[in-house]
Amino acid sequence: MNTPQLVVHRDTELMARAAAARLITKIVDAQAARGHASVVLTGGRNGNGLLAALAESPARDAVDWSRLDLWWGDERFLPDGDPERNHTQACRALLDAVDLDPARVHPMPPAQGAHGNDADAAAAAYAAELAAAARPEDHAQVPSFDVLLLGVGPDAHIASLFPELPAVRETERTAVGVHGAPKPPPTRISLTLPAIRAAREVWLLAAGEDKAGAVALALSGAGEIQAPAAGAYGRSRTLWLLDRAAAAQLPRDLYPPASP
């Protein structure tokens, strides 16, 4: 596990704009190096804030959107098009406005779709889709994502891995159904910690004072079962992108020196 790097921005809006600029650069660099890039999206306020900032950035035209693979870290298991689905919200924030290749966009299956209301079957289908996209050099059952984005909940959940629920203990499967989530809706699909850790870079986004306790807990040595965010790291980099409010309870020795 690599040491997390922290960046603290003045406020939520600046954090979203800076994260969007960072993501554009990352995608452009990966496309220049390999011809394509892959990003795992997250839902929630900070994930959608980043996408909205990216939509507004003039630099978004530097990305070749047709060579970008998009995956999701979790989904609220609701019918296709439901306004609470992470996929629907991402489409509204950005995806509808850029020229993606539909074959490279991989939303998690909806409820009332091919798997009916069976979230476990839908998760297994997503795991199979991930495995089919993995190449031998990935050495994993998922592709080597360039960047995997995660929001951090006030309870330190990431994706739909909530403290103490079975999904956060999963060590084999890459995507699982989640039942009884404390945040609505109770039924969800989530990537697991092994899938998250296969990413080259994991970026955790947290803004707002309601996130301060979770950020401090996850970065102060808490276990991943109690604080799932503590178990999220990338193969080559783990980056926490915060605003001042979310960083407010960090121990002084963890606070980045160059931050306001």
Ligand SMILES: O=C1O[C@H](COP(=O)(O)O)[C@@H](O)[C@H](O)[C@H]1O
């Ligand atoms: O429900 C969810 O919540 C988390 C955190 O969202 P936030 O609004 O507290 O930032 C999000 O990362 C996840 O994708 C989503 O399904």
